[in-house]
Amino acid sequence: MNIKPDLKFVKQIISAGGCSLKKCYQCATCAVVCKLSPDNKPFPRKEMINAQWGLKDKLVSDPDIWLCHQCSDCTAYCPRGAKPGEVIGAIRKLTIAHYAFPEFLAMMVGQIKYLPLLIAFPVLVLLAVLAATGHLNIPQGEIVFGHFLPHTHIDAIFLPVAIFAALVFASGVIRFWRDLQTQCSGNCGQGGLIPSLISVIIEILTHSRFNKCEVNKGRSLAHMGVLYGFIGLAITTALAVFYLYILGQHSPYPQLSPLKIIGNISGIILLVGISLIVLNRFKVKVQASIGSYFDWLFIGVIYLVVLSGLLAEVTRLAGIALLAYPIYFIHLVSVFFLFFYAPYSKLAHMVYRTIALVYAKQKERE
Ligand code: SF4
Numbered sequence: 053m054n055i056k057p058d059l060k061f062v063k064q065i066i067s068a069g070g071c072s073l074k075k076c077y078q079c080a081t082c083a084v085v086c087k088l089s090p091d092n093k094p095f096p097r098k099e100m101i102n103a104q105w106g107l108k109d110k111l112v113s114d115p116d117i118w119l120c121h122q123c124s125d126c127t128a129y130c131p132r133g134a135k136p137g138e139v140i141g142a143i144r145k146l147t148i149a150h151y152a153f154p155e156f157l158a159m160m161v162g163q164i165k166y167l168p169l170l171i172a173f174p175v176l177v178l179l180a181v182l183a184a185t186g187h188l189n190i191p192q193g194e195i196v197f198g199h200f201l202p203h204t205h206i207d208a209i210f211l212p213v214a215i216f217a218a219l220v221f222a223s224g225v226i227r228f229w230r231d232l233q234t235q236c237s238g239n240c241g242q243g244g245l246i247p248s249l250i251s252v253i254i255e256i257l258t259h260s261r262f263n264k265c266e267v268n269k270g271r272s273l274a275h276m277g278v279l280y281g282f283i284g285l286a287i288t289t290a291l292a293v294f295y296l297y298i299l300g301q302h303s304p305y306p307q308l309s310p311l312k313i314i315g316n317i318s319g320i321i322l323l324v325g326i327s328l329i330v331l332n333r334f335k336v337k338v339q340a341s342i343g344s345y346f347d348w349l350f351i352g353v354i355y356l357v358v359l360s361g362l363l364a365e366v367t368r369l370a371g372i373a374l375l376a377y378p379i380y381f382i383h384l385v386s387v388f389f390l391f392f393y394a395p396y397s398k399l400a401h402m403v404y405r406t407i408a409l410v411y412a413k414q415k416e417r418e
């Protein structure tokens with residue numbers, strides 16, 4: 053078989069956070085200490101070799117990079133300080149970019165110099181809609197966010213955003229799944245798709261794989277907080293649709309309505325989860341690292357979404373219109389940013405990891 057080293061991809065891994073890649077001398081300590089690695093073709097040593105050679109095709113379709121939960125056990129024990137956990141994290145970032153479409157958006161999301169442009173897009177879209185509908189002012193009287201931007205306008209903006217993100221994800225997932233099928237040659241298991249999917253969902257909800265890590269144990273709890281926060285907010289959105297379109301009730305809803313209670317609790321769980329992730333990153337920064345721009349962009353956006361949402365509610369209840377409406381605008385911009393760029397950001401790992409875990413379960417690669 054011809055091996056074609058791709059030096060450009062090696063450089064991309066290095067600049068995406070895998071700068072210690074070349075220190076690896078392939079001793080395999082990492083593959084031995086990793087509690088999540090299977091006995092058959094264990095990771096992450098083989099990924100380190102492939103990364104040193106820049107074997108992009110092998111790496112982006114490698115399900116094992118998603119079986120890794122970046123717990124840093126291997127990084128802590130690596131005798132060369134090659135930080136395999138971080139190198140695999142960088143490969144995951146490049147894999148997300150590889151399967152995303154259009155590629156230039158993935159490139160922009162990965163580089164800080166494009167951040168102002170990325171923020172400008174949702175700001176301009178929302179300002180344009182406000183200007184076109186004569187809502188470019190602070191409404192007088194009782195604070196009702198629907199007076200500022202009616203739900204019909206919100207739907208007209210956010211529905212296309214959701215459809216765009218879903219289509220980009222769908223195209224990436226189809227290509228990723230097709231590439232995964234090339235990974236198994238002959239002696240793999242062949243479990244059913246639905247039982248594998250159910251088993252993976254249970255695994256994700258309980259974080260049973262994550263809990264096996266040792267060096268970075270706190271990461272599992274923090275990650276769970278973020279996951280359940282998102283699930284709670286998804287339920288809140290579904291309830292909002294139900295209240296509005298089935299019951300015909302408009303916001304603001306009473307503070308003790310199920311929608312408000314679930315929404316507020318979920319926001320707080322998300323805030324606690326993401327704060328624990330930040331604390332944890334600093335706690336293990338000696339053994340691992342505090343993460344790349346790609347990680348911190350996601351953390352920053354989550355903070356903005358949750359804090360602007362909670363603050364908009366507090367200032368509305370306090371009757372401070374001059375603060376409530378601008379903060380609500382920031383909230384809308386941050387939600388737009390989170391979902392529109394989701395297929396190119398760290399949020400995409402929820403999708404690709406789930407697909408890779410289903411594949412691994414089907415092929416009995418555990
Ligand atoms: S990453 Fe470290 S532990 Fe793993 S093979 Fe390379 S040198 Fe050894």
Ligand code: SF4
Binds near residue numbers: 087119
């Ligand atoms: S970071 Fe953790 S899960 Fe990933 S390869 Fe290293 S030890 Fe295994």
